[in-house]
Amino acid sequence: MKETPVSRMRIQQARMLCLMGARAVTTAAATGIRPTDARAIYKEIHGTVSPPGQTPHSLEWYLERPARRLQASLLLKLYFLCIQSGYSTQQAFIAAYDVYWNIYGAADTSKRQQSERLIDPERGFYLVKRAGSFGALNAPGVGEAIAALPCRSCGLEILSPAHEAAFVCPQCASGFQNPGHRLRA
Structure with a gap:
């Protein structure tokens, strides 16, 4: 090269x-x-x-568990913030994944602690590649579509099936009572 x-x-x-x-x-x-x-x-x-x-090929994977849903939503939000700041798509993915990587930490083998990070670079790249522009994420030919929808209870934008009209995020649905979690009065 x-x-x-x-x-x-x-x-x-x-x-x-x-x-x-x-x-x-x-x-x-x-x-x-x-x-x-x-x-x-x-x-x-x-x-x-x-x-x-094989590289990832399913958007449904991100919705299977609440923690995945939350982490994927954060990664996607970071990615779009980078895009809005003028980064190229390549730079935006790398910057967003770097921040995500640092938020959820690395495994510490000396203390036998595992990372809380659930989305590896392959899954992260697949997510942002499918995202395109903000809105529904579609997997070609599969018929699955997900979107970052606002929770009707707290307003947090979380990945959800794109057709779900009255979406409640996993935190609100589980009765999470942290007063700081509520974004709206």
């Missing part, structure tokens, strides 16, 4: 994604570098080849 400021930035971004656990296939797609370069970076960082396997 010919060294240019743009290529150096993309390689730096690829390294960052690999350090956060992204496989080479996601690193290449998210940064625009060649797949062979992404595999080389992955091997350099992890000392082994990037794991093979």
